[in-house]
Amino acid sequence: MARFQGRYQKNLLKNPKISVLIAVFFLFFILYISTSNFQSKSVAITNNSDSDISYLLAPSSYGYNNFSEFIPGHLPLILSIPHGGHLFPDEIPDRKQTIPGTIKSNDINTQEIGHLLSKRIMQRLNGRRPFIVVNHLGRSKIDVNRPLKEGVEIESGNETQIVWNDYHSFIRDAIDEVELRFGYGLLIDIHGHGHPENYIELGYVLSSATLSLSTNALDNNIEIASESSIRALYTRKQNVMSFSELLRGEYTSLGGKLQNLGYDTVPSHVHQFPMPNERYFHGGYSVQRYGSRHNEQVVDAIQIELPRFLRLGNKRLREHFVDNLAEALVWYIQKYYFPFKNVEM
Numbered sequence: 001m002a003r004f005q006g007r008y009q010k011n012l013l014k015n016p017k018i019s020v021l022i023a024v025f026f027l028f029f030i031l032y033i034s035t036s037n038f039q040s041k042s043v044a045i046t047n048n049s050d051s052d053i054s055y056l057l058a059p060s061s062y063g064y065n066n067f068s069e070f071i072p073g074h075l076p077l078i079l080s081i082p083h084g085g086h087l088f089p090d091e092i093p094d095r096k097q098t099i100p101g102t103i104k105s106n107d108i109n110t111q112e113i114g115h116l117l118s119k120r121i122m123q124r125l126n127g128r129r130p131f132i133v134v135n136h137l138g139r140s141k142i143d144v145n146r147p148l149k150e151g152v153e154i155e156s157g158n159e160t161q162i163v164w165n166d167y168h169s170f171i172r173d174a175i176d177e178v179e180l181r182f183g184y185g186l187l188i189d190i191h192g193h194g195h196p197e198n199y200i201e202l203g204y205v206l207s208s209a210t211l212s213l214s215t216n217a218l219d220n221n222i223e224i225a226s227e228s229s230i231r232a233l234y235t236r237k238q239n240v241m242s243f244s245e246l247l248r249g250e251y252t253s254l255g256g257k258l259q260n261l262g263y264d265t266v267p268s269h270v271h272q273f274p275m276p277n278e279r280y281f282h283g284g285y286s287v288q289r290y291g292s293r294h295n296e297q298v299v300d301a302i303q304i305e306l307p308r309f310l311r312l313g314n315k316r317l318r319e320h321f322v323d324n325l326a327e328a329l330v331w332y333i334q335k336y337y338f339p340f341k342n343v344e345m
Helices: 002-014 016-047 110-124 160-182 215-220 222-226 231-237 243-248 254-260 285-290 308-312 315-336
Strands: 068-071 077-081 131-135 185-192 200-203 299-306
Touching (some): 068 160, 077 110, 077 160, 110 131, 110 185, 160 299, 185 315, 200 254, 231 243, 243 254, 254 315, 308 315
Parallel strands (some): 077 131, 077 185, 185 299
Antiparallel strands (some): 068 131
16 A cells, blocks of 8 residues: 555656646745745834834935935935035036135035935934935036035036036925825935034025024024924924024034034024124025925925134044934934834835
């Protein structure tokens, strides 16, 4: 009987139909196991905010000749870096504009700071990366933080017009993605300044004169909040917080957080406004264009101007500052832009 069973089993295995059925069974079994594992991993990502999702990072996209770069993210935070480009191709003519206030030198190390800042934020948020938009051309060739006619040489065939459009298309793409996935968000436009006061300057598209108004004047004039680049944030929080608190509160503003971390910042609870003899950048083209001061826009924008000593000092000092800046920004977006409307990352 045993010998008969052995011969029967061998004959079954020699049967082509039986062999095909066995192979198909094992194939479906393997696919089932693989699919189950993938689905389990996906559920863990979307439902557990502590999951590390850095392996989901998408690659960069580039504009014309790789002069502009878009790095996708999965946070309601966008970092834009307009003036840190390292490319100065001879075939692109230097800008010749003589418009008052025109600057053609780079904001040194802002690109390096922006990339390191992204890494530090990812470390604090389990691999979640902010969106990043970078201009790689030097400022003597293009200024993407000015209107097109001021930022490039308007000449027939001048390729910097294409680069300017690429850069702003990437910012628009990032904003659209943030609005779609999170409902609202924040754009941080990273710059550097050489003012002797060495403050970190935060620009909300409000002049020095406006910032110098009393707390009551800031809070009682609704037009001031409406004209700022954080109008949408104030609209969401106005029932629980005043505009002056968002602007310079010790425990409620970005400036207050940076000040408490040891960096003189204006506006903040310590430096509420620039003194009459102090220079201050209140927010340039990108913050003015993309901030939520326009009623239909829900992504806020803040220009951050970094003093020379934080950008050009020794590497250890710069890295320590970037770590503190990451702490401040993570605190800020967790306080004002979490929870997301769409919890899937």
